[in-house]
Structures are given as structure tokens and as C-alpha cells.
Amino acid sequence: MDYAAIETLRDTHPAWRMLRADQAPLLLSFLGRFFVDESRGASPAGQIIDALDDELYVLNSGSPDAPPYPRPAADYLADWAAPEYGYLRRFYPLGSDEIHYDATPALEKAYAWVQSLQSREFVDTESRLQTAIDLLRQIDQGTESDPERRLRELERRKQEIENEIEALRNDPESGLLDRTAVRDRYQQFAATARELLSDFREVEENFRELDRSARERIATWDGSKGELLGELLGGRSRIDSSDQGRSFQAFYDLLLSSSSQEELSNLLERIAAIEELGVDGRMRHVHHSWAEAAERTQETVRRISGQLRRFTDDKIVLENRRVLDLVREIEATALRLRDAGVPSGLGLEFEETGVEINLATERPLHSVRPAAQVDSLLPPAEEEDVDTSLLAEQVIVDPARLAEHLRALIPARGTALLEDIVEMYPVENGVAELITYLALDDDDIEVVTDPEGETVIEYYESERPMRARMPRVEVRRT
Structure with missing residues (x-):
């Protein structure tokens, strides 16, 4: 970095400004312990x-006579979140009416730099060298295109x-590792775990900056909706396809894996049981802190998508309103032309009240019907x-037999009442025969x-007297 870049950072970067502040010991010790050491996210005021x-x-x-910090705690907190300082992020979360504060990447960087100034009793050098060699091996294996060399390495x-x-x-x-080797590797793990949480805040800040820029573009945009959506989605796509975006997504997928968790x-749990390590209690649940930080980052991405959806819905309402205004303007113009005595030969006449328009986009898409399975x-x-025995008890009346009774009783061109006929030929099968x-x-x-x-017809059914009341019936021979 050259002189001008360093001078610009000194004047504008919040982390550098934090180190130069008069209240640096208070804000770094308190905020660093509250947000970084205790792995807290956004917290209520x-x-x-x-x-x-x-x-x-x-x-x-x-020093009760001359206290170094005489102001109320709320005043200090408001100052640290002011735009000219930017040590904290101050906002209202969705579904809450209480102000929340969250640490910024600048606070993470300043606190990490101050921590690095402390002298360490034990410096983990061997584990870092092993990690560096393993990383070089992974890069070499991952970029080797010769399958024979890869097979030889796997055989080794x-x-x-x-x-x-x-x-x-x-x-x-x-x-088995000795005590020194175990401490070496544990210190490297703890440092990497804390760095991951710090990296999450920076990734979240990048997505939040995209959200702010998207809101600003939407608020000031006066062009077409398609151009703006293309620009916003292009910015989101650039972040997703960047090295940082792909690395974060791979980490998030690995973290959500049930086997990895x-x-x-x-x-x-096994490492926490090693007494000589003195494992920090927060390290036992650091993977939960990773998951919470990753979820906060994903929530920022979801807010960007929600903002685009609301913009699209608002634009649709405005466009529909514009269409209705144009229709009313056309109707008013037509009425003025009619009242002004425009010749009838001018224009077209429709018997319908409006023109039916069928858009291609209104046609349903082809849907493949699922194959029907028939099990015969x-x-x-x-x-x-x-x-x-119920089959034998069914009553079957033979119409041909009744017709022969009528022909034998009634002469040609003669007439007889039904009650006289049943008196000569009594009913044997009940109502079915009638x-x-x-x-x-x-x-x-x-x-x-x-x-x-x-007429009333009397008959017997199962040796019980029965009576049927029915209209007067005449039977004729033609």
C-alpha cells in the first residue's frame, strides 16, 4: 500500500478511527467482550x-470525585452507533419495536488487532506448518490433470x-500427540473459529451494502422495470458467483449437513473433556454460533429478494393504474368527438362494448398428464x-298368463272393470300382479x-287379507 492509501484509511476507516478515539479502551474492552468473545449477534438496546x-x-x-466516564450508558451507546463513527450498527429488526445494536466488521478488526499486540506464552507454529502443507497438497491434487500422478499420490x-x-x-x-502438540492444534482451532465468526460479519456487511444500494436505486429509479431488475439481479449474481460467495455457500451447505453437525x-465434546487444554466453554458450542451467524447472513439475502418482490408488485399496481387512466382518456376523447359532430364515416363501429384481446401469455402451458395405471x-x-332362500321367494308375474285370462273373459270389442276381472281370477301375487x-x-x-x-280391490297375501285402493281401471279388447 502506498502513502495516499494509508492516509485515506487513517482518515475514513472506522477501525482506525476507533483506535484513535479517547474512549478506545472502554469501547474495545466492553464491545469486544460483549459481541466478539461472547459470540453475540444483534442484541436489544x-x-x-x-x-x-x-x-x-x-x-x-x-475515582468517584472525577469519574472517567460520567455520562449515562445510553449516551455512549448512541455515540458509538452515530454515522460519523460507525462502531456499531443501530436498527429496528423486523417484528420488533425496540432498537437493536450489532457489531460491525470494523469493530472485529480493531479488536483482533489489539488482541494480537499481547504477548503469547505459547505460539502454535507446528500445527500452522502442518496446515500450510496440507493446503498445498490439496491445491496440488485439486489442480492436477494427470490421472496417473493423482493415483500415485493416493497410493502413497x-x-x-x-x-x-x-x-x-x-x-x-x-x-498419540503429546501435550504440546495438542495445545498447538487447539490454539489454532480456537483462532480459526473466532476468525470465522469475524468473517461472517464482513460477508453480512457486504450483503447489507447490496441491500442498501438496491433500496437507493429503487427509490430514485424512473426508467423501465426490466432494466432495474436486470441491474439489481446482476449485482446479486456477481456476489453469488464471486469467490467469496461460492466459498460462503459451500461452507453453509457443509455446516447444515446433519452428518457434519x-x-x-x-x-x-471429546476435546472439552481434556482437562490440560483448559477449553473455553464457548468453544463447545461454537458450531451453533457459526450456524446463527450464517443464518443472519442468509436473512439479509432474503430481505434483498423481498425488496425486489415488493418493487415488482408496486410497479404492477402503478402500471395497471396507468392503463385504466389511458382507457378513460380514450373514452373521454371519443365522447368529445361524438358531441362535436364528427362525420359518421370517420372511425369504426363496434356492436360490442369493448374489444376482446387474447394475449399469448394468457394461454396455459402444456402439462403432461400422468400415465394412468389400471389394476384389473x-x-x-x-x-x-x-x-x-331369498332367491326362491322372489315374485315373478307372467304378463302372458294375465293376457290369456283377459282374452278368455272379455269378448272382442268388449270392456271389463279390473275389480270384476280379479273377482273371476283372484290375485295370487299381491301388488306385483296388479x-x-x-x-x-x-x-x-x-x-x-x-x-x-x-276402486278398492281385496286380495290375500301370505293368507292375510289385503286391500288396494287405486283409480278406476277398464280393460278393453280392440
Whole structure:
């Protein structure tokens, strides 16, 4: 970096401004512990003010006559979130009416730099070298296009694993790390875990900046909707397709994997059980903090998509209103021309009240019907006990027999009443036989009913006297 770039950072970057502030010890110690060390996200203002009050009480109790921080905690918090400082982000989250504060990437960077100034009793050098070598191997293997060289490397690693297995069989303590090596690797893990949380804030800030720029463009845009959507979606696509976007998405997918979460939980619990490490309690659940930070980043992306959707809906309403205004303007113009006495030969006449327009986009898309599956093999019915005697009790009336009775009783061109006929030939099959008389339709027999007349026919059914009341019926021979 050249002189001008460094000078610009000194004057404009919030992290540098934070280090130069008179209140730097207070804000870095309190905010760094509250947000960074305790892995907190956005928190309500009341919760932060209570914690800051306790901090100020401790600091001011050393010199009650001239307290170093005499102002209320809420004033300090408001100053740190002011636009000219930018140490904190101040906002109202969705669904809440209380102000929330969240750390900025500048706070993370300033606090990490101050922490790096402290002298360390133990510097993890071996594990970093091992990690550097492993990364170089992954890059070499991932970019090697010759399959033979890749196979040779895999065979070498396979041989190393077999040697380790054989050594473990001969010596149960073979391959165990000593106390120094374990501390070395744990310190590197803890530093990487904290750096991941810091990186999440920076990624979230990048997406939030895209959200702000999208809102600004929407508020000031006066062109077509398609051009603006293309511009906004292009910016979102550039972030997703960037190295940072692809790396974050790969990390998020790996973190959401159930197998990865289970493995992380088991490993952290086993490492926390090693007493000589002195594992920080927060490290036992650091993967949950990763998931929460990643979810906050995804929530910012969802807000961008929601903003685009609301913009599209608003534009549709405005365009529909514009169409209605144009239609009313055309109708008003037509009425003025009619009242002004424009010749009738001018223009076109429609019998309909309007022109029916069928747009191509209104036609339904082709949908493939699912193949119908027919199973013609019916399952065998279960055996049931059926009373077959009911089949023998069915009443069957023979119309031909009744017609022969009528021909034998009524001469040609003669007429007889139905009650006289049943008196000569008594009813044997109950109502079914009477209905069959009414339904006779032979060539030489005609049945006529008189609704105004009434007759009562008596008969026996199962040796019980029965009576049927029905219209007066005459039977004629033609």
C-alpha cells in the first residue's frame, strides 16, 4: 500500500478511527467482550445498556470525585452507533419495536488487532506448518490433470495409512500427540473459529451494502422495470458467483449437513473433556454460533429478494393504474368527438362494448398428464354366509298368463272393470300382479285408468287379507 492509501484509511476507516478515539479502551474492552468473545449477534438496546452500566460503575468507582466516564450508558451507546463513527450498527429488526445494536466488521478488526499486540506464552507454529502443507497438497491434487500422478499420490497416502495401522497394532500408544502438540492444534482451532465468526460479519456487511444500494436505486429509479431488475439481479449474481460467495455457500451447505453437525458436536465434546487444554466453554458450542451467524447472513439475502418482490408488485399496481387512466382518456376523447359532430364515416363501429384481446401469455402451458395405471385384477372377495332362500321367494308375474285370462273373459270389442276381472281370477301375487295388469300393452288389449274414479280391490297375501285402493281401471279388447 502506498502513502495516499494509508492516509485515506487513517482518515475514513472506522477501525482506525476507533483506535484513535479517547474512549478506545472502554469501547474495545466492553464491545469486544460483549459481541466478539461472547459470540453475540444483534442484541436489544436495553440488554446492552444494562451490561454497560455495570461496566461504567466498576470503572467509575475507582475515582468517584472525577469519574472517567460520567455520562449515562445510553449516551455512549448512541455515540458509538452515530454515522460519523460507525462502531456499531443501530436498527429496528423486523417484528420488533425496540432498537437493536450489532457489531460491525470494523469493530472485529480493531479488536483482533489489539488482541494480537499481547504477548503469547505459547505460539502454535507446528500445527500452522502442518496446515500450510496440507493446503498445498490439496491445491496440488485439486489442480492436477494427470490421472496417473493423482493415483500415485493416493497410493502413497494409502501406504502411510497402512503403516500407521500396522504401527498401532504393534504399539497401542503409537501416534498419540503429546501435550504440546495438542495445545498447538487447539490454539489454532480456537483462532480459526473466532476468525470465522469475524468473517461472517464482513460477508453480512457486504450483503447489507447490496441491500442498501438496491433500496437507493429503487427509490430514485424512473426508467423501465426490466432494466432495474436486470441491474439489481446482476449485482446479486456477481456476489453469488464471486469467490467469496461460492466459498460462503459451500461452507453453509457443509455446516447444515446433519452428518457434519453430529461430527462437530462429538469432536467438541471429546476435546472439552481434556482437562490440560483448559477449553473455553464457548468453544463447545461454537458450531451453533457459526450456524446463527450464517443464518443472519442468509436473512439479509432474503430481505434483498423481498425488496425486489415488493418493487415488482408496486410497479404492477402503478402500471395497471396507468392503463385504466389511458382507457378513460380514450373514452373521454371519443365522447368529445361524438358531441362535436364528427362525420359518421370517420372511425369504426363496434356492436360490442369493448374489444376482446387474447394475449399469448394468457394461454396455459402444456402439462403432461400422468400415465394412468389400471389394476384389473380384483382381490378375491371374502367368503360370507348368504341366505340363498331369498332367491326362491322372489315374485315373478307372467304378463302372458294375465293376457290369456283377459282374452278368455272379455269378448272382442268388449270392456271389463279390473275389480270384476280379479273377482273371476283372484290375485295370487299381491301388488306385483296388479301393477302388471296396469302395464299390459299387447296388440288387442288396452288398459285405461280414470283418475276421477276410485276402486278398492281385496286380495290375500301370505293368507292375510289385503286391500288396494287405486283409480278406476277398464280393460278393453280392440
